[in-house]
Amino acid sequence: MYYNSTNIAFAPYGNYWRQLRKICTSELLSLQRVNSYQPIREEVLSNLVKWISSQNGSPINLTEAVLSSIYTIVSKAAFGNKCKDQEKFISVVKQAIKVLAGFDLGDLFPSAKWLQNVTGMRPKLEKFHRLTDEILENIINEHKEEKYTKEKDDQGEVEKDLVDILLNYEDGSDLDFSLTKNNIKAVILHWTLCASCLFSIALNILGLAWPYR
Numbered sequence: 001m002y003y004n005s006t007n008i009a010f011a012p013y014g015n016y017w018r019q020l021r022k023i024c025t026s027e028l029l030s031l032q033r034v035n036s037y038q039p040i041r042e043e044v045l046s047n048l049v050k051w052i053s054s055q056n057g058s059p060i061n062l063t064e065a066v067l068s069s070i071y072t073i074v075s076k077a078a079f080g081n082k083c084k085d086q087e088k089f090i091s092v093v094k095q096a097i098k099v100l101a102g103f104d105l106g107d108l109f110p111s112a113k114w115l116q117n118v119t120g121m122r123p124k125l126e127k128f129h130r131l132t133d134e135i136l137e138n139i140i141n142e143h144k145e146e147k148y149t150k151e152k153d154d155q156g157e158v159e160k161d162l163v164d165i166l167l168n169y170e171d172g173s174d175l176d177f178s179l180t181k182n183n184i185k186a187v188i189l190h191w192t193l194c195a196s197c198l199f200s201i202a203l204n205i206l207g208l209a210w211p212y213r
C-alpha cells in the first residue's frame with residue numbers, strides 16, 4: 001500500500017529519507033502550517049455542533065460523528081476544500097484502518113507470504129491499494145490542473161495544501177531532490193492514515209477514561 005516503502009516511516013535511511021523528513025518538519029508540520037489549518041478545524045467542528053443540535057434529543061453515535069469530522073479535517077488539510085473525491089477517499093481510509101487494525105495470522109509469520117492469501121489479508125490490501133491509487137491519481141491531476149489554471153489567469157499566491165506542497169518537488173526545480181508521482185502518493189496516504197489513526201486512538205482513550213472521571 002505504501003508504494004515500495006517510499007513514505008517517511010518505511011523509507012530506508014539515506015538522502016531521500018532525510019529530504020522527506022526535512023519537508024515534513026519544515027513545511028507540513030511547522031507551527032505556521034498547523035495554525036493555517038485552524039479555519040478548517042473551526043468550520044468542521046462548527047458543523048458537527050450544528051448537526052448534534054439538529055437531532056433534537058434523538059440517539060446519536062457520537063463516536064462515529066466525531067471520527068467522521070476528524071477524517072474530514074485531515075482530508076481537507078491534505079487536499080483542500082475543492083476535492084470531488086474527498087468522501088470516497090475518507091470511506092476507503094476508514095475501511096483500510098479497520099482491516100489494518102485487525103489481527104492477521106500472517107503478521108506472526110511474515111516470511112510465509114502465502115498465509116496472507118489464505119487469511120484473505122493480501123487480496124483486501126491489494127483492493128485498497130487499487131482504490132486509493134485511483135483516487136490519489138485523480139486528486140493529483142486535479143491539483144495540477146487547478147495550479148495551471150491559476151497561473152494562466154495570474155490569480156496570485158493562494159493557500160497551499162499538502163498536495164500542492166509535495167507537487168512543488170515533482171517539477172524538478174529543486175536540483176538536489178525531487179519526488180515522483182508514486183512518492184507523492186505514498187506520503188499523502190501515510191500522512192492521512194497516521195493522522196486519522198492518532199486522532200482515533202486519542203478519542204478511544206478519552207472514551208475509556210470518561211467513566212472514571
